[in-house]
């Protein structure tokens with residue numbers, strides 16, 4: 001039986017409590033008989049007036065990322081929650097979100113609502129879009145780029161991990177006309193947790209340890225998402241070469257981006273632009289000149305560390321960008337987005353610090 005997990009997570013000033021339970025099937029949801037166990041404040045036995053958050057898919061890696069203290073206490077339903085993190089596999093999510101009450105604010109971590117163009121979704125994900133009407137109201141949740149739109153959104157599509165690590169350095173450079181749109185090459189690497197918790201032979205320790213491999217060459221489903229974000233920044237179509245690799249590590253992601261600078265532009269111009277763009281941002285950090293970002297620096301944190309280097313070939317630059325795929329690449333950015341949607345300080349629940357080099 002296909003099930004989703006439900007975790008209710010209540011937090012406000014001075015209180016932070018969580019619960020897990022499992023909800024019945026999508027079929028049952030459609031019948032309006034959804035029944036969930038959830039939690040209340042252990043002292044008062046009531047949900048306090050704070051933001052009450054349900055997590056669908058709480059048994060998975062992204063769903064459990066922010067939920068260490070879960071206690072199942074009582075039965076409830078969606079009328080007892082204000083917001084939902086949907087951490088379910090893509091392909092299952094459109095039907096489920098369509099069935100949720102419209103009163104809920106939703107951050108969807110799956111890829112199901114990230115592509116504006118329905119036909120592009122259908123082409124890259126190989127299935128019909130099941131909620132095209134809902135798609136029209138979706139805001140793409142790359143927080144630092146679309147914060148103003150996210151503030152008033154009801155349904156946010158949280159970006160994929162690779163697209164997050166790639167768009168954060170490139171969008172400001174594209175908007176400032178500092179780089180050529182042709183010949184952008186992205187070589188990216190991910191820890192195995194990026195593939196989720198589900199058991200797959202390809203992700204066995206024996207298959208992964210002591211080696212790396214490329215996958216999805218020329219056809220990884222994050223290509224249209226990356227190109228959508230970069231093309232929006234450019235106001236014209238950008239295409240990229242993107243190859244992801246699976247690394248023998250649990251979490252962490254690096255994108256190395258090779259590009260051509262616009263005529264007359266220098267590495268220092270790129271550096272200064274990124275500095276200006278992110279100087280007021282808590283979670284995106286341009287490192288000191290020459291310092292190489294490492295996945296260890298950002299492990300467990302919601303930070304993206306970036307730097308830009310001159311290539312040996314004149315006129316070209318190399319950018320490296322690192323994130324934790326489960327945090328800034330998923331659950332952390334989702335919480336950052338919900339904070340923006342609720343008008344909370346953006347770093348609420350995201351205080352875990354990176355290791356600054």
Ligand SMILES: NC(=O)C1=CN([C@@H]2O[C@H](COP(=O)(O)OP(=O)(O)OC[C@H]3O[C@@H](n4cnc5c(N)ncnc54)[C@H](OP(=O)(O)O)[C@@H]3O)[C@@H](O)[C@H]2O)C=CC1
Nearest residue numbers: 003057059060061062087088089090110194196197198330
């Ligand atoms: N892992 C990562 O780094 C990132 C993941 N994402 C996206 O976030 C979402 C969750 O990813 P992740 O946590 O890694 O995935 P996991 O595989 O770790 O967890 C998936 C969750 O969904 C539940 N589930 C599985 N199949 C169904 C179904 N058919 N109907 C209802 N529930 C189902 C699982 O429940 P059960 O335990 O019962 O199987 C589990 O709770 C995915 O869409 C993923 O693509 C986004 C960015 C990064």
Ligand SMILES: CC(=O)N[C@@H](CCC(=O)OP(=O)(O)O)C(=O)O
Nearest residue numbers: 110111160161162190191194195
């Ligand atoms: C290592 C690994 O398998 N990573 C996943 C991407 C994880 C992620 O961001 O994916 P979503 O688009 O599903 O949210 C992949 O390449 O499909």
